[in-house]
Amino acid sequence: MKTILMISALASVLIVLLIFLFTTKEAMPAFREIGVWKMLSDTTWRPGNNQFGILAMIAGSGLVTLGAVVIGVPLALGTAVFLSEIAPGWIAGIVRPSIELLAGIPSVVYGLFGMVVLVPLVRTIPAPGNAGYGLLSASIVLAVMVLPTIANISEFAIRSVPGGYKEGSLALGATKWETISRVIIPAAKPGIVGAVVLGLGRALGETIAMIMVIGNSVILPAAVTNNPLSIFLSRARTLTGNIAVEISYATGIHESALFATGVVLFILIMIVNSSARFLMKMGANS
Amino acid sequence: METERTENTRMMTENFSLFYGSFKALNNITIKIPANRITAFIGPSGCGKSTLLRSFNRMNDLIPGVITTGAVFLDGGDVAREDVVQLRKKVGMVFQRPNPFPKSIFDNVAYGPRLHGTKNRSDLAVLVEKSLKRAALWEEVRDDLHKSGMSLSGGQQQRLCIARAIAIEPEVILMDEPASALDPVATLKIEELMNELKKNYTIAIVTHNMQQAGRVSDYTAFMLTDEKRAGNLIEIGPTKQIFTTPSDSRTEDYISGRFG
Numbered sequence: 001m002k003t004i005l006m007i008s009a010l011a012s013v014l015i016v017l018l019i020f021l022f023t024t025k026e027a028m029p030a031f032r033e034i035g036v037w038k039m040l041s042d043t044t045w046r047p048g049n050n051q052f053g054i055l056a057m058i059a060g061s062g063l064v065t066l067g068a069v070v071i072g073v074p075l076a077l078g079t080a081v082f083l084s085e086i087a088p089g090w091i092a093g094i095v096r097p098s099i100e101l102l103a104g105i106p107s108v109v110y111g112l113f114g115m116v117v118l119v120p121l122v123r124t125i126p127a128p129g130n131a132g133y134g135l136l137s138a139s140i141v142l143a144v145m146v147l148p149t150i151a152n153i154s155e156f157a158i159r160s161v162p163g164g165y166k167e168g169s170l171a172l173g174a175t176k177w178e179t180i181s182r183v184i185i186p187a188a189k190p191g192i193v194g195a196v197v198l199g200l201g202r203a204l205g206e207t208i209a210m211i212m213v214i215g216n217s218v219i220l221p222a223a224v225t226n227n228p229l230s231i232f233l234s235r236a237r238t239l240t241g242n243i244a245v246e247i248s249y250a251t252g253i254h255e256s257a258l259f260a261t262g263v264v265l266f267i268l269i270m271i272v273n274s275s276a277r278f279l280m281k282m283g284a285n286s
Numbered sequence: 287m288e289t290e291r292t293e294n295t296r297m298m299t300e301n302f303s304l305f306y307g308s309f310k311a312l313n314n315i316t317i318k319i320p321a322n323r324i325t326a327f328i329g330p331s332g333c334g335k336s337t338l339l340r341s342f343n344r345m346n347d348l349i350p351g352v353i354t355t356g357a358v359f360l361d362g363g364d365v366a367r368e369d370v371v372q373l374r375k376k377v378g379m380v381f382q383r384p385n386p387f388p389k390s391i392f393d394n395v396a397y398g399p400r401l402h403g404t405k406n407r408s409d410l411a412v413l414v415e416k417s418l419k420r421a422a423l424w425e426e427v428r429d430d431l432h433k434s435g436m437s438l439s440g441g442q443q444q445r446l447c448i449a450r451a452i453a454i455e456p457e458v459i460l461m462d463e464p465a466s467a468l469d470p471v472a473t474l475k476i477e478e479l480m481n482e483l484k485k486n487y488t489i490a491i492v493t494h495n496m497q498q499a500g501r502v503s504d505y506t507a508f509m510l511t512d513e514k515r516a517g518n519l520i521e522i523g524p525t526k527q528i529f530t531t532p533s534d535s536r537t538e539d540y541i542s543g544r545f546g
Contacts, residue, residue, distance in 0.1 A: 164385030168447070171343060171381075172398040172454060173374040182397070187388050 020266060027263045030256035039260060045218040045242070047250065052257040054264060056220045060135070060236030061268075063221055064214065065203040067139025067232055068146055073196055075143065076150035077185075080192075083151075084158040085180055103148035111212030114141040119213060127224050127233050133215035136232040141209050146199035153198060157191020158184060190280045197276030201269050207240035216241055239265045293320035296458055296488040297342055297377075301356035303516075304337060304346065311337050313516040314356070317507060319458070324480055324489045326503035326525065328496060329540070333509040334517020335492045339460050342490065343377040344370055360458070375402060378451035382463040384443035386435030386450070391418075391427050394435040394446055398454035413453055420486075421449035422479050441472025445479065452487070459483065461491040465498065477502045496541065500529050508537045 030039070034052050042053020079099065083092050118140055123132030161184050169179040185192070215235030223231045237245075243258050243265075250258055297319040304312040312334045319325050319342075327335040337346065344365060346352045358365045365373050375398075386394050395414040396404075404410055414431070418424040423445040427438070435446050444464060451459055461480075465473040480489055480502050493499050499506050506529070507522035521534050532538045 162385070164381060164383055165387055167345065167348075167381060168385040168387065168450075169397070170348065171345060171374055171379040172401065172450065173371045174397075174401050175371060178401055182401075183387055 020263075023259055023262050023266065027256055027260035030253055030260040033253060034257065034260075039257070040264070043220045047246070047254040047257070050253065052253070052260075054239065054242070054257075054261055056218050057237050057239045057242045057261065058264070058268075059220055060214070061204055061238040061240070061265075063135050063231065063236065064138045064142060064210065064238060065200055067135055068142035068203045069196065069200065071139055072143030072146050072199065073150060076147045076195075076199070077154055077192065079147070079151040080154035080158055081180060081185070084155045085176070085184065099148050099151055102144070103152075107145065107206060107209040108212070110141050110145055111209035114138070114209060114213035122233070125233065127230055129224055130233045131215070131235075133213060134233050134235045135214065135221060138210050138214040138236070138238075139232065141213055142203050142206055145206060145209065146203050149202055150195045150199040153195035154188070154192045157188040157195065160191065161187045190282075194276050194280045197272055197279065201272050201276075204265065204269050204272065205240060207238070207244050210238045211241045211244060214238065214241065216245060218242075239268075293318075293323065295319065296321035297358070297360050297490070299338070299341070299356065299358045302338075302341065302358060303355045304334075304341060305353045306349070307351045307353075310514065310516040312341070313512065313518050315517075315519045316356075317519055317522055319488060319490050320505060321488050322484055322486075323504040324484050324491060324502055325505040325507060325522075326499035327490065327492045327507050327509060328494075328499050329509035329517075329520075330511075331494070332515070332517075333511050335507075335509050336462055337517065338509070339462055339490060339492050340379075342458065342460055343374050343379055345379065375454050376456050377458045377460060378454065378456035379460045380444070380447050380451055380462070380464045383467050384440055384447050386438070386443050386446050388434065388436055390432050391435050391438070391446060392431040395449050395453050397450060402454060414449075417449040417453040418446075420452055420483065421445045422475065422482070423449055439472070441468050441475055444468060444472070444476060448476075448479065448483075452483070456487065458488045458490065461489065463492055463494060466494060473498070500525060508532070508534070508540065510536055510540070 030052065039052055039054055040058070041055055042051065043055045044051045044053045045056060079095070083095060087095065114137055118137045119132035121132070122134070122137045123130060165183050165187055166179055169183045174182065214237065216237045217235040218237050219235065221231050221234035221236045223229075224233050239261050242261050247255070247258050295318045299315050299317050302312060302315045303310060315338060327339065329335050340346050341354070341358050342365070347370065360368070360373065360376060387397065389397070392414055395417050396410045399410060399413050404413065415424060418427065423442060426442060435443065438446060448459070465476045468476065477498065480491070483489060491503065503525045505522060506525040508520045508528065509517050510520050512518050520537055521528070521532065523533070528537060529541055532541065
């Protein structure tokens, strides 16, 4: 029995290793012929021209994730605090299942929603070349998609804060809000940071909804007006989108370069997840 | 009884009853808490002594479904009419389990003063030092103020919580079995500290430990549940009198260990 359980537990370790090894093996020709540094630092992706720089896609993935965090984290944190500290039972009884439902919506449906609602809305922002498709629409879609993850885990973290902290604060004459902002949220911070980084991981990996709203142009995103924030009106392509859009017809070194894109994505997500673990540990120790 | 009449009353309840929904937990309690004295509440588990203590700073407000009748007074004013923030500034509380915040020792003590408007770092430093000295913790932590309050021993944590409570200069300190989670040495320190504190503060303490009540308190109130499980005040008097010549036979039975 013990052996069976151990094998099941080891299976996931093995699968991760296999995926990494297999992807890296397929990516090797690209890494060898193009060069790792060249791929990472070059912004030009022109498979017909044998140019395989993925920096534009790294920037695209990074920016859309940043946008999703900026929009999604306050929303998710607000939800978590509301559900754990403020909402009367019956309201929580409506909100919580809705969030679970949100988590269950297929990402392609998010993409559809983005296309018919967000893209036309973003298009109304006056800026040169703004067609609505781009980082802003994608960030909003992604923010909603990571909301359940961040809200759920943060709510759990807040609920796990010992009741004694709350009582102690209130007994010192703190209001409910002072208690939440000065004691409860700081005490739950390691869990909240973990939730945000898990959401980051999920955001980096999202594919189909991004393809549908981000515009998919392989360009290094840049501000379209004097306002630096207008970078979010730029079209972009994510690492995931790059693979999904082209893999069906790619051959040879092009195909290998797409696997290399996958390896970069894999490593990025590993970095994000281990920094989450590190941050949570740091928070727990301090 | 002579002495009792000359005491100033800091807090009192008048025909105070408390219900959890339809369950009556406190029945018609009228009691006076003398100023600058230690009043101990004793009685078997479930007799309502903690509930009564938490009525003095309205901590029971947090529990849904709590209804009260009668009144609780602080310096003659009805606490139900007072702003709860102001009330808790004047009536501090120390809990059964030491509950320092996961912050530095300094920030734990400075928490209350910051809430109530002291922002200046040097003012805070003075207050923190004064409060830690009064809580007899200063000598042990003076070089470690930046360390987490959680890193202290249980007894030190409880004294930190006392320092935190006195940092906002309350009039009354409520202590809900403050030493029940501590070892005998730490308990003794807390008891010595209480004796020191009563010069400046009025203290009400709930305790399971009758020796403790006998050692530290000036007045002792004995509580007991009636046949409907509602808590009643049986009697209150100078501690020496309650422990030697109580006027109610039930008090005598409890004190002499015949039940409870």
